[in-house]
Structures are given as structure tokens and as C-alpha cells.
Amino acid sequence: MKYTKISHLNKLKKAGKKFAALTAYDFSFAKLFFNEGIQVLLVGDSLGMTIKGHNSTIPVTIDDICYHTSAVHSGVPYALLIADMPFMSYSTPQQSFKNAAKLMRMGANLVKLEGGLWVTETIRMLTERSVAVCGHIGLTPQSINILSSYKLQGCGKENANIILNNAKAIESAGAQLLVVECIPSTLAQIITNTLKIPVIGIGAGNSTDGQILVMHDILGITDGCIPKFAKNFLSETGDIRSAVRQYINEVESGSYPTIKNCF
Numbered sequence: 001m002k003y004t005k006i007s008h009l010n011k012l013k014k015a016g017k018k019f020a021a022l023t024a025y026d027f028s029f030a031k032l033f034f035n036e037g038i039q040v041l042l043v044g045d046s047l048g049m050t051i052k053g054h055n056s057t058i059p060v061t062i063d064d065i066c067y068h069t070s071a072v073h074s075g076v077p078y079a080l081l082i083a084d085m086p087f088m089s090y091s092t093p094q095q096s097f098k099n100a101a102k103l104m105r106m107g108a109n110l111v112k113l114e115g116g117l118w119v120t121e122t123i124r125m126l127t128e129r130s131v132a133v134c135g136h137i138g139l140t141p142q143s144i145n146i147l148s149s150y151k152l153q154g155c156g157k158e159n160a161n162i163i164l165n166n167a168k169a170i171e172s173a174g175a176q177l178l179v180v181e182c183i184p185s186t187l188a189q190i191i192t193n194t195l196k197i198p199v200i201g202i203g204a205g206n207s208t209d210g211q212i213l214v215m216h217d218i219l220g221i222t223d224g225c226i227p228k229f230a231k232n233f234l235s236e237t238g239d240i241r242s243a244v245r246q247y248i249n250e251v252e253s254g255s256y257p258t259i260k261n262c263f
């Protein structure tokens with residue numbers, strides 16, 4: 001079995017091939033997803049909502065992410081495993097080093113940080129100390145108390161430019177991957193074409209190099225209504241393994257997301 005590395009995603013980007021990623025929070029689902037062909041998995045702080053039943057990601061702690069990263073890693077030692085740095089776990093350099101190290105010791109290959117320019121110094125310092133980093137811009141759920149709601153970001157020229165400049169700064173700081181969440185498809189396309197590093201979209205149209213979804217959304221078990229950009233693949237296929245394969249096929253062929261999933 002071969003390890004999935006960032007270099008593999010770089011090759012896919014160069015070849016214009018798309019890839020599908022999913023969140024996972026435990027051994028069994030992670031293993032099933034990997035066996036069906038998902039090579040990039042995220043232990044997202046969305047677990048605050050999907051696993052713990054909170055109404056935001058704010059209560060999630062580094063110990064929560066460590067616990068779930070360790071469980072997921074046991075199921076997918078060969079996958080590329082991204083782990084979220086939760087709210088207030090990267091607010092100072094010392095705290096970031098300590099917490100990133102904890103996640104890597106649990107099996108994370110990359111750590112994901114939400115934020116724009118303010119986080120670039122941290123990305124640089126982590127990268128210099130051999131921590132691979134994934135940026136996360138656009139809708140950043142840890143900022144819910146500033147944003148007021150989980151809504152589309154980057155609308156209008158000025159806001160779009162801020163997000164594009166953040167993307168460039170994150171790449172220059174050394175990030176190896178970037179997640180763009182809930183931004184207009186046209187902006188995501190510009191970011192994807194501008195950056196050399198792979199860009200993974202969620203609610204960002206179908207021009208990004210990769211797509212990521214929360215596993216509960218593709219399986220239709222999300223509490224409340226499923227976001228516009230997501231799709232319940234289980235309702236179409238009837239079993240979990242086929243749902244995952246269908247998700248991968250539709251992402252790779254460019255048939256998901258469709259216009260009705262985009263902004």
C-alpha cells in the first residue's frame with residue numbers, strides 16, 4: 001500500500017485531475033472511506049456539531065481533535081490526514097507549536113488553520129519547524145460570533161480581492177494546501193488558477209482542484225437541513241459504500257457540484 005502525500009495532490013493539480021476528500025471522526029468510517037477510494041481525510045472541528053451536538057465549532061478543544069485524529073489514523077495509516085487546529089489553539093506561536101505537535105503525534109500529516117493575513121506568520125513559523133499546513137479561508141466557522149451567520153463570503157470586488165490576497169499570502173507563507181469555503185465559484189476559480197498549491201473547495205463551485213464535504217452531509221444524517229452546496233449521495237445509492245464511490249466519481253468527473261450547489 002502506498003502513502004498518499006502532498007506531492008500526489010500536486011501531480012493531480014498539474015494534470016488537471018480533481019480529487020475528493022471527506023471529513024471523518026472515527027476508525028470505522030475512516031477505514032470504509034479509504035477503502036472506497038478517499039485518500040484525503042479531515043478530522044474537522046465540525047465534530048463539535050456532528051459528534052458533540054454543539055451549535056458551533058467554538059467549544060471544540062485540542063484534546064477532542066487529538067482523540068479523533070488518533071482514531072481516524074488507526075483506520076487509515078496510508079491516507080493523507082489533515083487535522084483541524086480548533087478555536088484558540090493557535091493564537092500565539094508557542095501555543096501553535098505545542099498543539100500542532102500534539103496533532104502530528106496522533107497521526108496528522110497536516111494541520112489546518114482558519115484565517116487570512118493574521119495567520120500567515122503562524123503558518124510560516126510552523127512550516128519552518130516542519131509542520132505541513134493547510135490554510136482555510138472564505139467562511140471560517142470559528143469566526144461565527146463575528147460573522148453572525150454561516151453565509152457566503154467574498155461577495156463584491158473588494159471582499160473578493162481581500163480573499164484572493166489572503167490566499168496568495170497563505171501560499172507565500174508556506175502552506176501546502178488551501179481550503180476555500182462558501183465563496184462565489186468565479187472567485188474560487190481565480191484562486192485555484194492563481195495558486196500553485198492544491199485548492200480544496202466546499203461550497204465554492206466545481207473549478208477547485210479538490211472538493212471536501214462533511215461526511216454527515218453526504219450520508220444525509222446532518223441535523224437540520226443539508227447545506228445548498230452539499231449533496232445526500234446515500235439517498236441516491238442506498239448504501240454507504242456506493243454513496244462514497246458515487247461522490248468520488250462525480251467529483252472526479254466534474255459532475256458534482258452542479259450549478260444548483262454553487263454560489
Ligand code: KIV
Pocket residue numbers: 023042043044045046047084179181202212213214
Ligand atoms: O471542520 C470541518 O469539517 C471543515 C470542513 C468543512 C472543511 O473545516
